[in-house]
Each structure stands twice: as structure tokens, then as C-alpha cells.
Amino acid sequence: MSEELQPVEFRVISGGPLHAIGKFTIMDMNGKPIEIEKEAFLCRCGGSKNKPFCDGSHKTVGIKDF
Amino acid sequence: MEHTESGDREYSNGEITVFWRPGKCVHATTCYRELIEVFNPRKRPWVNMQGAPTERIIEIINKCPTDALTYKWVDDVKNQQPNLKNDKIARALEFANKPTVKPVTVQVMRDGPLVVQGSFKVYDANGKELKAMAMTSFCRCGASNNIPFCDGYHRKIGFKSED
Numbered sequence: 001m002s003e004e005l006q007p008v009e010f011r012v013i014s015g016g017p018l019h020a021i022g023k024f025t026i027m028d029m030n031g032k033p034i035e036i037e038k039e040a041f042l043c044r045c046g047g048s049k050n051k052p053f054c055d056g057s058h059k060t061v062g063i064k065d066f
Numbered sequence: 067m068e069h070t071e072s073g074d075r076e077y078s079n080g081e082i083t084v085f086w087r088p089g090k091c092v093h094a095t096t097c098y099r100e101l102i103e104v105f106n107p108r109k110r111p112w113v114n115m116q117g118a119p120t121e122r123i124i125e126i127i128n129k130c131p132t133d134a135l136t137y138k139w140v141d142d143v144k145n146q147q148p149n150l151k152n153d154k155i156a157r158a159l160e161f162a163n164k165p166t167v168k169p170v171t172v173q174v175m176r177d178g179p180l181v182v183q184g185s186f187k188v189y190d191a192n193g194k195e196l197k198a199m200a201m202t203s204f205c206r207c208g209a210s211n212n213i214p215f216c217d218g219y220h221r222k223i224g225f226k227s228e229d
Contacts, residue, residue: 007185008170012214014191024170046207052174
């Protein structure tokens with residue numbers, strides 16, 4: 001069965017990461033692809049030790065949201 | 067007359083005029099990573115038309131993923147030549163004519179944002195869908211004044227991503 005490609009959704013979580021839902025590819029800074037099958041939580045606060053992914057650091061770093 | 071927004075700038079070297087529309091910039095950083103001699107965001111004016119030959123400036127402008135950087139020949143006859151149409155226009159047309167879903171890539175920029183291309187939607191924290199686009203960049207440093215998007219502020223705070 002062929003899976004139809006769906007647009008990826010990027011949902012801002014208030015005070016938290018960016019919730020990316022869908023199938024997509026992350027290219028890291030060395031050009032290495034990371035295939036995301038379902039979802040990923042992407043750091044928005046700059047404080048994660050596991051960038052580009054969220055590690056919960058926003059709870060101590062804090063994020064301003066408008 | 068072409069619509070211009072405040073903040074738009076023009077730079078010329080007598081041969082070509084470069085148009086800078088900051089409102090369209092997604093901070094992909096292609097211009098200054100490839101040609102810092104001309105495009106240096108730390109300098110004012112940030113575009114130095116004497117920094118490289120015209121052909122090299124055009125080459126980099128054509129790599130800009132949006133219409134933030136465009137150019138025209140001062141000699142208008144050259145603007146009529148069809149082979150001078152830059153590939154950005156072709157890419158934009160291709161996108162408009164094919165409403166197919168494009169695979170999404172998220173590029174992690176060193177000390178900068180996430181640059182996203184493909185078919186995607188963006189929702190704010192209240193679930194409201196934000197403006198549709200084919201490419202954008204998301205803030206990773208937390209300091210943007212246009213959250214969730216990048217506004218280039220990571221340079222001012224000296225964001226180090228170390229990832």
C-alpha cells in the first residue's frame with residue numbers, strides 16, 4: 001500500500017518546544033539526514049543539550065511567547 | 067510602480083542594482099556564508115557592491131531561496147534577455163502550478179535557525195494556523211521578536227548551538 005504524503009504540521013507549544021507532526025527529514029549541521037517517521041519535538045529555547053531536539057531545558061531556561 | 071516596504075534597500079555598482087527586501091528573508095544565511103566580502107550582516111551598509119565581480123554577486127543572489135535578494139541590470143536591454151531570468155522565478159512557478167505535497171526537510175543551521183522547505187503548516191500556541199509558505203525559518207535561540215519564526219536576532223545575542 002502506498003502511503004500518501006501529508007503536509008507536516010509545526011505546532012508551537014506555549015512555553016515549550018515546536019511539535020513537528022508527520023514524516024520529514026532533518027539535515028543536521030554536518031549534512032547528515034535524520035529521518036523522522038511520525039513526530040519530533042524541536043528545541044525553541046536554545047538550552048537543550050540534545051539540539052535540535054527538546055530535552056525539557058525550557059523549564060529552567062524559560063521561553064518568551066507572544 | 068512596484069510595491070516597496072520600509073526597510074527595503076537598493077545597492078548598485080553601476081552594472082547591476084541589488085534589491086534587498088528584509089521582510090522576505092528567511093535567514094537561510096546562504097549569501098553571507100558564500101560571499102561575506104559582499105554580504106556582511108555585521109557591516110553597514112551590509113551589502114558592499116565592490117566586494118566581488120558582478121557575475122559572482124549574481125551567482126549568490128540566484129542561490130537566495132526567497133526574493134529577499136534580487137537584482138536587475140542597470141542596462142535595461144540586458145533585463146529583456148530571457149536567459150537572464152533567474153531560476154528562483156522558475157522554482158516559484160513550479161511550486162504554484164503543482165499543488166502536490168512536497169517532502170519536508172528541516173535544515174539545522176549552525177548558531178542559527180531551523181530552515182524548513184516543502185509542504186507544511188504552522189500553528190501558533192492557540193492552534194491558529196499561521197500564514198502558509200513554501201519555506202520559512204524557525205527560531206532556535208528563543209530571542210526572536212517574531213516567534214516562532216527567526217528574525218536574525220540570534221546574531222545579536224551570540225547564540226551558540228554547539229550541536
